[in-house]
Amino acid sequence: MILCRRIDSPVGPLMLAADDSGLRHIEFRDNRHPVNRGDWHGGDNPILQATEAQLAEYFSGTRTRFDLPLAPRGTEFQLRVWQALAPIPHGKTSTYAEQARTIGSPDAVRAVGAANGRNPLPIVLPCHRVIGADGALVGFGGGLPVKEFLLRLEGALPAQQGGLF
Numbered sequence: 001m002i003l004c005r006r007i008d009s010p011v012g013p014l015m016l017a018a019d020d021s022g023l024r025h026i027e028f029r030d031n032r033h034p035v036n037r038g039d040w041h042g043g044d045n046p047i048l049q050a051t052e053a054q055l056a057e058y059f060s061g062t063r064t065r066f067d068l069p070l071a072p073r074g075t076e077f078q079l080r081v082w083q084a085l086a087p088i089p090h091g092k093t094s095t096y097a098e099q100a101r102t103i104g105s106p107d108a109v110r111a112v113g114a115a116n117g118r119n120p121l122p123i124v125l126p127c128h129r130v131i132g133a134d135g136a137l138v139g140f141g142g143g144l145p146v147k148e149f150l151l152r153l154e155g156a157l158p159a160q161q162g163g164l165f
Contacts, residue, residue: 003043007052010059010153011146018047020129022071025120026051028142033118055123059153064090066124074118077108081115091155093131117141123150 001025004017017040018023025035044139050068057063072082084102088094094102116127116138128150132138140147151157 002040003045003048004037004040005042005044005048005052007055009055009147011142014055016048016051018045018051019043019071022069022091023047023051023121024071024073026122027126028122028146030143032143035120051124058123059151060154061105064154068124069123070121072120072125077105077111078115078118081112082119082121082125082127085116085119085130088122088126088129090126093129093151093156095133096130097133099130113139126150129154129156144157 001031002017002019004015004025006013006015008014012029014029015025015027016023017027017035017037027035028095047069054063054066054068058066072079074082080103081099084099096113096116097108099116100106100109103112105111117131119125119127119141122128122140122142128142129146137144137147137151148157
């Protein structure tokens with residue numbers, strides 16, 4: 001059974017979903033690729049509690065890596081792309097071309113971008129750290145302002161005055 005709960009964050013409300021095997025989804029309010037929540041049930045479990053606590057630490061600047069059981073669902077290719085996100089260090093960025101080379105598919109840059117756009121565990125699997133070859137902030141399921149906010153929070157972009165919006 002997939003349990004879900006909504007939490008507040010500096011980037012707006014997030015919907016967390018997990019089952020006994022691990023964290024399944026983190027959804028932004030305006031997710032570009034919304035998930036069918038037909039089998040989700042409101043509730044709580046230790047994975048959701050740990051996720052909320054670790055996200056709070058991340059947003060406060062005291063956590064740079066997540067330690068959660070993850071259970072994303074996707075194609076074999078998507079899972080390879082998402083797995084390659086985890087090693088990108090906090091405060092650093094990678095490009096879609098570098099990610100394609102990392103997974104052994106150097107010609108699959110666009111497919112890597114598409115897979116990143118469907119990452120069910122943003123922030124924890126840091127697709128926001130993947131940018132265009134020219135340094136442009138492109139493509140992010142939670143919107144480019146959220147991507148920019150997360151990169152500034154991590155120090156990958158210079159800090160700016162004010163909040164997200």
